[in-house]
Amino acid sequence: xxxxxxxxxxxxxxxxxxxxxxxxxxxxxxxxxxxxxALPIYQTASYLFDDASHGADLFNLAKEGYIYTRTxxxxxxxxxxxxxxxxxGVGAVTFATGMSAIDAAISTIAQSGDxxxxxxxxxxxTHNFFKEVLPARxxxxxxxxxxxxxxxxxxxxxxxxLIFIESISNPSTRVADIPKISRIAKQYGIVLIxxxxxxxxxxxxxxxxxADILVHSLTKYIGGHGNTLGGVVIDSGRFNWQAYPEKxxxxxxxxxxxxxxxxxxxxxxxxxxxxxxxxxxxxxxxALSPHSAFLLAQGLETLSLRYERISDNALKIVNFxxxxxxxxSVNHPSLNAHPDHAIATQYLKYKGAPGIISFELNASxxxxxxxxxxxxxxxxxxxxxxNKSLAAIPAQTTHRQLNEAELKLAGISPGLVRLxxxxxxxxxxxxxxxxxxxxxxxxxxxxxxxxxV
Numbered sequence: 532x533x534x535x536x537x538x539x540x541x542x543x544x545x546x547x548x549x550x551x552x553x554x555x556x557x558x559x560x561x562x563x564x565x566x567x568x569a570l571p572i573y574q575t576a577s578y579l580f581d582d583a584s585h586g587a588d589l590f591n592l593a594k595e596g597y598i599y600t601r602t603x604x605x606x607x608x609x610x611x612x613x614x615x616x617x618x619x620g621v622g623a624v625t626f627a628t629g630m631s632a633i634d635a636a637i638s639t640i641a642q643s644g645d646x647x648x649x650x651x652x653x654x655x656x657t658h659n660f661f662k663e664v665l666p667a668r669x670x671x672x673x674x675x676x677x678x679x680x681x682x683x684x685x686x687x688x689x690x691x692x693l694i695f696i697e698s699i700s701n702p703s704t705r706v707a708d709i710p711k712i713s714r715i716a717k718q719y720g721i722v723l724i725x726x727x728x729x730x731x732x733x734x735x736x737x738x739x740x741x742a743d744i745l746v747h748s749l750t751k752y753i754g755g756h757g758n759t760l761g762g763v764v765i766d767s768g769r770f771n772w773q774a775y776p777e778k779x780x781x782x783x784x785x786x787x788x789x790x791x792x793x794x795x796x797x798x799x800x801x802x803x804x805x806x807x808x809x810x811x812x813x814x815x816x817x818a819l820s821p822h823s824a825f826l827l828a829q830g831l832e833t834l835s836l837r838y839e840r841i842s843d844n845a846l847k848i849v850n851f852x853x854x855x856x857x858x859x860s861v862n863h864p865s866l867n868a869h870p871d872h873a874i875a876t877q878y879l880k881y882k883g884a885p886g887i888i889s890f891e892l893n894a895s896x897x898x899x900x901x902x903x904x905x906x907x908x909x910x911x912x913x914x915x916x917x918n919k920s921l922a923a924i925p926a927q928t929t930h931r932q933l934n935e936a937e938l939k940l941a942g943i944s945p946g947l948v949r950l951x952x953x954x955x956x957x958x959x960x961x962x963x964x965x966x967x968x969x970x971x972x973x974x975x976x977x978x979x980x981x982x983x984v
Contacts, residue, residue: 558612606821617732621768622804625819629748632762635811643669650677652700693722699729702889702949703942706871713741743770751916755830766804842881847957859891886952902971908963915951
């Protein structure tokens with residue numbers, strides 16, 4: 532420890548800390564917070580100005596500082612710094628939910644008349660946002676299969692502003708080839724936004740692989756306890772906004788809200804993330820509360836430990852399901868038969884084993900419901916990334932608003948079951964699945980079924 536008891540680690544600097552250390556220490560100096568060893572909760576709505584000119588400077592973006600918790604707060608600031616450091620970004624802005632983060636990431640650069648591309652294999656709420664909300668703003672979306680990069684390239688237009696993908700799709704567990712998609716995006720001067728929620732910052736290095744902007748639902752693996760909503764936008768700082776002034780006018784033309792500031796000129800590599808905070812967050816009001824930020828920071832401290840345990844458990848559950856006679860197919864990138872197994876092996880940490888598993892049963896709709904209803908240890912709800920194991924039927928819940936064709940394109944059948952694996956003992960989870968199978972098929976004929984994996 533240093534003489535003044537600053538929280539630090541002798542012999543290291545933040546620039547070479549590993550993920551486990553970043554999650555605990557990045558962005559925090561106890562001497563700046565009354566020597567508190569734990570992250571303080573700054574439960575305040577607003578902040579004092581030194582004088583009239585100080586307040587004016589803050590509102591003109593001439594000085595850094597806190598004005599109102601809607602746009603910034605010390606507790607949120609530390610969480611944002613840790614998340615940016617974990618992902619290798621230059622800055623981050625937190626939001627009240629993951630969906631509000633996605634909204635901000637897109638609305639910061641896309642306007643009426645613009646076109647965006649999104650993979651077909653995405654979370655149902657995101658799909659509905661593209662389908663229902665963006666058209667009302669004059670923004671059109673076209674979808675492409677995550678493994679069909681020729682189709683992706685064929686859909687690019689002169690007004691295409693961004694490509695949106697999930698690093699690991701929910702619930703189909705498709706793994707994006709981020710480097711290849713990134714090369715296409717860069718060829719056409721288009722921003723690549725990656726939702727890294729399922730992989731988490733410790734599961735895949737999405738910025739290192741070529742992502743320009745990341746979004747997360749902090750509610751999931753980062754929070755880990757199922758008790759707090761939150762989202763984040765993280766800027767890699769690597770996209771050359773200045774090279775495409777006509778394509779991204781929100782950053783290259785004078786801002787009427789800030790007396791003619793041109794964000795590209797004034798903030799350089801931070802232009803995008805500052806615009807997210809001072810425009811999208813300020814105007815939407817979708818601010819994360821200080822108490823929620825504290826809880827999410829607490830979850831972040833153990834992310835690496837939890838994700839490793841979740842991955843180990845997931846491999847055991849996958850092996851059990853993949854050899855069960857009543858299971859028709861299992862979707863998980865650790866399996867050799869998974870279409871993205873090679874990509875997962877190359878880019879994913881923890882043996883290519885995310886905590887999401889989806890599978891289909893050789894069963895009637897009644898038996899599928901019976902299986903689901905008899906789960907005891909797995910909680911029946913619509914969330915993922917919790918310490919506790921969870922189960923859902925996506926076609927009936929998270930993707931309920933998709934029509935039959937859209938469900939098929941997203942790889943979701945009516946009987947698909949999604950599991951989010953937690954940190955319980957794997958044998959207890961397997962025992963729960965066994966008893967649910969037993970109840971579901973208690974009156975089923977003894978006929979065996981062909982296995983498809």
